[in-house]
Amino acid sequence: MLLEVDPAEPLPLYEQVAAGIRAAVREGSVHPGDRLPPAAELAEALDVNRHTVLKAFHLLREEGVLEFRRGRGVTVGRASAADVELHELLRQAVALGKRIGYSRKELARMIERGE
Amino acid sequence: MTVQGDGTGGRSGSVRTAWVGGASNWLLAFGSLAFTAVLIGLQWRSLGPASLALLLLPVAVLLVSRVRVVAGVHGLRIGLGPWGRPSRTIGAEQITSARAEAISAMSLGGWGVRRKGSLTAYLVRGGECLVVTTADGREVAVSCDDAARGAAVLDGGR
8 A cells, every 4th residue: 555645735634645545445455354554653654643644544434444443453444445436436526516516515416316 | 884874765855655565374374373273172171371371372473474564754664463563663764775575485494583694584475575775784574565666665765
């Protein structure tokens, strides 16, 4: 798993870390069930604050990409590759919607109406 | 003669790169757990201090059944076993070069923590390894799938 952060980029550091982990899951360089290193180890490798990595972990747990399991730490979630793809598509849809004038609410309504 | 690493591996301009890799030997892991199960089965009735000491053996085998590698601006951290501890860190300023190399377990006399001359190797299986050369001229090798990627991160500043 290759992770890159660039403080010069506008995207917040924790989002960059999360994006890197999502990409690794999507590419298959980490597999469901794989244990990630502790946040402290990723933080020292990327020279970022440990809390930045923890924030990325929590975001990815909300998305279902990562799981926190007692005794096993932070692992790649079981349904991950598909979840990652779905979240990626949603992100793109929201971005496109924003560009052409659809709010998130309108997008949600469109999804509910089955369009 | 010692060469000082410039400690810039993993960093390029403002970009920081980290790589997480490693390797595992499921046969060692499974064998270790199977051995433990047999041990507990045989010793169940008479679980005394001697029996508990025997459990150290499968734990030791578990520790060398997998290895995790984290390469980045800090250098290289090598974590043994399913819990990533114990671990060893080679600081970036100590690393003068890094490469991928195939090392056979046979050539080092087996799996585990092996020493041969100025080389220390953490082998969980024969094959692809990430090898770093340190400022004192010694080398450290660790079993690592896709080791070239890790080497590229560590060597990036040169």
